[in-house]
Amino acid sequence: MGFEGIGASVRRKEDARFLSGRGHYTDDINRPGQLYAFIKRSDRPHARIASLQTAQAAAAPGVVAVFTGADMAADNVGGLPCGWQIHSKDGSPMAEPPHPVLAIGKVRHVGDPVAVVIAESRQAAKDAAELLEIEYDDLPAVATTLDALEPGAPTVHDEVAGNVCYDWHIGDKAMVDAAFARAAKVVKLELTNNRLVPNAMEPRAALGDFDTSSGDFTLYTTSQNPHVIRLLMGAFVLHIPENKLRVVAPDVGGGFGSKIYHYAEEAIVTWAAGKLRRPVKWTAERNESFMSDAHGRDHVSTAEMALDADGTFLALRVATIANMGAYLSTFAPCVPTYLYATLLAGVYKTPAIYAEVKAVFTNTVPVDAYRGAGRPEATYLLERLVDVIAHDTGMDRVEIRRKNFIPADAFPYQTPVALQYDSGNHEMTLKAALEAADFAGFEARRSAARAKGKLRGIGISTYLEACGIAPSAVVGSLGARAGLYEVANVKVHPTGSITVYTGTHSHGQGHETTFAQLISDQMGVPIDQIEVVHGDTSKIPFGMGTYGSRSLAVGGSAMVKAMDKIIAKGKKIAAHLMEAAVEDIEFDKGTFKVAGTDKSKTLTDISLAAYVPHNYPIEELEPGLDETAFYDPKNFTFPGGCHVCELEIDQETGVVELVNFVAVDDVGRVINPMIVEGQVQGGVAQGVGQALLESAIYDSNGQLLSGSFMDYTMPRANDLVNISVGTEITLCTHNPLGVKGCGEVGAIGSPPAVINAVVDALKEYGIRHLDMPATGAKLWQILQANRPKMAAE
Amino acid sequence: MYDFAYQKPASVADAVKLLSEDPEAKALAGGQTFIPVLKQRLAKPSTIVDLGKLDLRGITIGADTVTIGAMTTHAAVASSKELKAKIPGLQELASWIGDEAVRHRGTMGGSLANNDPAACYPSAALAMDATIKTDRREIKADDFFQGMFTTALEPGEIITSVTFKVPQKSAYEKFRNPASRYAIVGVFVAQHANGVRLAITGAGQGGVFRHTAFEQALSANFSPDAIAGIATPPDDLNGDIHASAEYRAHLINVVARRAVAKAR
Structure with missing residues (x-):
């Protein structure tokens, strides 16, 4: 066995079962006597439910029950709660309209659950659902972010006039206004951040079970955070105390944020299982995923930078309208505020920043965090704006970045928008990326491409993000209704193998390997003797789950703390066994030594003594070697880096082809370079998808036009190019591992690099900006409407 | 279901x-x-x-014709070396339909009978003056396709085989829908001894159609330049969230030129 500690590209332990079809997902779980739920969803964007007759459906063959919103209300089922409260500029709390599990009175988006049919088979449930008699009185709908604010726009919730959820701001407005007043130049850019559908490979599923002997509920669900679901559903929706509710998130096939939230279907199957005293399963069909998984992004923004005469950034002013959809999803309000506007300093030392964010309701699927969550929107805005500044001023786009970078010696750096960056070196990642991409040699490649009818461009993005969420007291003061620490329970078994129970959850990230490597590195135990357990509230201590690139930075730090406790206790046992002073015991890679002697004990000697305490300091020390630690981070972590995209546009069709993509990221200490590379490549693929291909398109009446893979363009392998991943490291200064997180950097850094490259390719056409996605159809139109400013050779 | x-x-x-x-x-x-x-x-x-x-499976190569059984899969068409030598455009077309799994189930007869306006095979049938043989008669391709999802087939009539006239040169070029990978514009060009036939799929509101202006120009001069200046009116073309009728009209010219350039 080779080296498998920190820094080793160990093959992922979990892949054997995933690649051989032996993964165990929610829909693989079946309970005796199980029933199947089919959710009848609204096909109307906005309507009053004039009548809802269930008798015929309920009488259909195989049907056990039909439930509506009225049935749930009669049973005192609560609405779906929102986990974050934002306050508007004027101090008032955000509008928080009710979010019933099943619609009551009105439907507010296509896909809004109206009724549930529960039957002996899926087929029977679906057949019976066609017998539901629903009469709708259609209401005018509002679908787009901008339309929501039009005077006289239809109102999504009667109690929310003007559709405004909140009107929030951050930063020093007076200071920014003053800087604009004295600026030598102001550059302004209007842009949208396109709405996306998450499309995890595994559709959501939920199975509710009720134990008639104990009265315990179990929910098996596709979740990134089973304890959060237990808390929200138990406390706010179904009123089941934690001791009677177990939530299990087994293998989960991708989440990207969309499986953080507490969804209606989880409450429906759990509640129905209790009512019917039988297990109830629901599994989404792909078309349901499109209309019920929380969407991502959907911002419309105006950004203005005030510059002095030599291109130094003086102040940034941003106004953003963010689409919340029809209801507030679990963490929706924090995404366009504290996960977005606090990132507007980026990698630059802009001294004054002011941002206003208006969140609006529309008759669309709720919008919430999607890989990167707010940070891709901030990065896209800033990195596009910087390129437009270069365009408008004639300055070099690399030089203007360098001129405004926070210098490497300025860390820790306090931004004007709340965050304090602990470490980073943006010149280092920029330099490495430009070299790896042969940026200097680009113009020759542009000319060669032109000779074959291709418009070639190169784009860069120098970005920074905040992850490793988050210090509980800080987020609490900003409106979070939860703590964001993490927890680990490390059990050293009698013969020295280890099980670690983590509050984080792996749904593609490779935690079973990375965490095993981390434990192995500290404890000197081979990774095949280390088991990582997650996803079951009956096994793991109360942790907050996985999102925001937090698992290693926060969850891994909790493991380090737990291992510290194990080692401290082990030293006491070793001191007893070797008749030495505790202060003289040294621990290194699984061996306890008496300093300066050849006396030593292995971890197994110690664990055996701990569980078979015949010769043991039993008066001073409890038996066992089992420690739990909670870790609340002191700060966010701040990964950053530089992405370079090179591409060609077919002049005749407008179609973009990537020719090179280089990502150089500073993710802090790397545990498994191969997993980091995969995480970055996956993130870049999603970023390229957003930049070139993906778009959730609603018509003006609120119908989702891109509601299937026939019309929603996911990136495929042949839309991509080899994504070269490099890392240049500065360590996080405030967590014990020096790690920053790598799950989201790809999706955050890449979209502006791609669009900057597209705009660069269109240089001769005088294009200043275009919105994502840069499809062939859109670029062809631009090529038609604009003639080259200089004749192409 | x-x-x-x-x-x-x-x-x-x-x-x-x-x-x-x-x-x-x-x-x-x-x-x-x-x-x-x-x-x-x-x-x-x-x-x-x-x-x-x-x-109803199998590929029969004759001197001037190729006959393909209606239940022959796209994969069988795509992997036939004999067909590739005889009508390279048809072999290539089959190799680009759907994905590997689709190609191993989908059939030529099924595709023609369905006449999806974005399917690939109808363009080959028209461009190679195919004869569609059914349980009861033979139908010329020119008479077979009668608008989107509509054919000359009577209720209960089953396609048994399709006979293509072997062209001197042929090619299929497809501009894919970025999401579904069906044709936004698919062009099959076939140069026959008595002239060129060129059919467009994916673009027309009425489904597959022959582009007579291109055919005339290419019959006189089989080169991309011959059609470079011929515009296609967008009036009868499809427009959707992926491509406007104007974009399709433009792509018809681009894709047709590319098909001609690679015909062999």
């Missing part, structure tokens, strides 16, 4: 009988369109008549 009866007849005659006796019965060939339609509950057939047992 809705419940239905299932039959798998052993002869064409039996299949025709089953389909003719029951107007609600539907034939199942490869099912690559039909099964998704059933799964989405967009069709409610009484009986599904599976044509899988019929002996």
Whole structure:
């Protein structure tokens, strides 16, 4: 066995079962006597439910029950709660309209659950659902972010006039206004951040079970955070105390944020299982995923930078309208505020920043965090704006970045928008990326491409993000209704193998390997003797789950703390066994030594003594070697880096082809370079998808036009190019591992690099900006409407 | 999907009988369109008549014609070395339909009978003056395609084989829908001794059509330049969230030129 500690590209332990079809997902779980739920969803964007007759459906063959919103209300089922409260500029709390599990009175988006049919088979449930008699009185709908604010726009919730959820701001407005007043130049850019559908490979599923002997509920669900679901559903929706509710998130096939939230279907199957005293399963069909998984992004923004005469950034002013959809999803309000506007300093030392964010309701699927969550929107805005500044001023786009970078010696750096960056070196990642991409040699490649009818461009993005969420007291003061620490329970078994129970959850990230490597590195135990357990509230201590690139930075730090406790206790046992002073015991890679002697004990000697305490300091020390630690981070972590995209546009069709993509990221200490590379490549693929291909398109009446893979363009392998991943490291200064997180950097850094490259390719056409996605159809139109400013050779 | 009866007849005659006796019965060939339609509950057939047992597979290469059994899969067409030597455009077309799984189930007869306006095969049938043989007659491709999802087939009529005239040169070029990978514009060009036939799929509101202006120009001069200046009016073309009618009109010229350039 080779080296498998920190820094080793160990093959992922979990892949054997995933690649051989032996993964165990929610829909693989079946309970005796199980029933199947089919959710009848609204096909109307906005309507009053004039009548809802269930008798015929309920009488259909195989049907056990039909439930509506009225049935749930009669049973005192609560609405779906929102986990974050934002306050508007004027101090008032955000509008928080009710979010019933099943619609009551009105439907507010296509896909809004109206009724549930529960039957002996899926087929029977679906057949019976066609017998539901629903009469709708259609209401005018509002679908787009901008339309929501039009005077006289239809109102999504009667109690929310003007559709405004909140009107929030951050930063020093007076200071920014003053800087604009004295600026030598102001550059302004209007842009949208396109709405996306998450499309995890595994559709959501939920199975509710009720134990008639104990009265315990179990929910098996596709979740990134089973304890959060237990808390929200138990406390706010179904009123089941934690001791009677177990939530299990087994293998989960991708989440990207969309499986953080507490969804209606989880409450429906759990509640129905209790009512019917039988297990109830629901599994989404792909078309349901499109209309019920929380969407991502959907911002419309105006950004203005005030510059002095030599291109130094003086102040940034941003106004953003963010689409919340029809209801507030679990963490929706924090995404366009504290996960977005606090990132507007980026990698630059802009001294004054002011941002206003208006969140609006529309008759669309709720919008919430999607890989990167707010940070891709901030990065896209800033990195596009910087390129437009270069365009408008004639300055070099690399030089203007360098001129405004926070210098490497300025860390820790306090931004004007709340965050304090602990470490980073943006010149280092920029330099490495430009070299790896042969940026200097680009113009020759542009000319060669032109000779074959291709418009070639190169784009860069120098970005920074905040992850490793988050210090509980800080987020609490900003409106979070939860703590964001993490927890680990490390059990050293009698013969020295280890099980670690983590509050984080792996749904593609490779935690079973990375965490095993981390434990192995500290404890000197081979990774095949280390088991990582997650996803079951009956096994793991109360942790907050996985999102925001937090698992290693926060969850891994909790493991380090737990291992510290194990080692401290082990030293006491070793001191007893070797008749030495505790202060003289040294621990290194699984061996306890008496300093300066050849006396030593292995971890197994110690664990055996701990569980078979015949010769043991039993008066001073409890038996066992089992420690739990909670870790609340002191700060966010701040990964950053530089992405370079090179591409060609077919002049005749407008179609973009990537020719090179280089990502150089500073993710802090790397545990498994191969997993980091995969995480970055996956993130870049999603970023390229957003930049070139993906778009959730609603018509003006609120119908989702891109509601299937026939019309929603996911990136495929042949839309991509080899994504070269490099890392240049500065360590996080405030967590014990020096790690920053790598799950989201790809999706955050890449979209502006791609669009900057597209705009660069269109240089001769005088294009200043275009919105994502840069499809062939859109670029062809631009090529038609604009003639080259200089004749192409 | 809705419940239905299932039959798998052993002869064409039996299949025709089953389909003719029951107007609600539907034939199942490869099912690559039909099964998704059933799964989405967009069709409610009484009986599904599976044509899988019929002996309608195989590629017969003649001197001037190629005949392909209706139940021959796209994969079989794509992997035939003999066909590739004889009509490279047709082999290439088949190799680009759907994905590997689709190509191993989907059939030529199924595709032609469905006449999806974005399907690939109809353009090959038109451009190679194909004869579509059914259980009861022969239909020229020019008469077969009668608008989107509409053909000359009578109720219960089953395609048994398709005979293509072997061109001197042929090529298929496809501009894919970025999401579905169906044709936004697909062009099959075939140079025959008596002139060029060129058919467009994916673009027309009425489904596949021959582009007579291109055909005339290419019959006089088989080169991309010959059609470079010929614009296609967008009036009868499709427009959707992926491509406007104007973009399709433009792409017809680009894709046709590329097809001509690579014809062999």
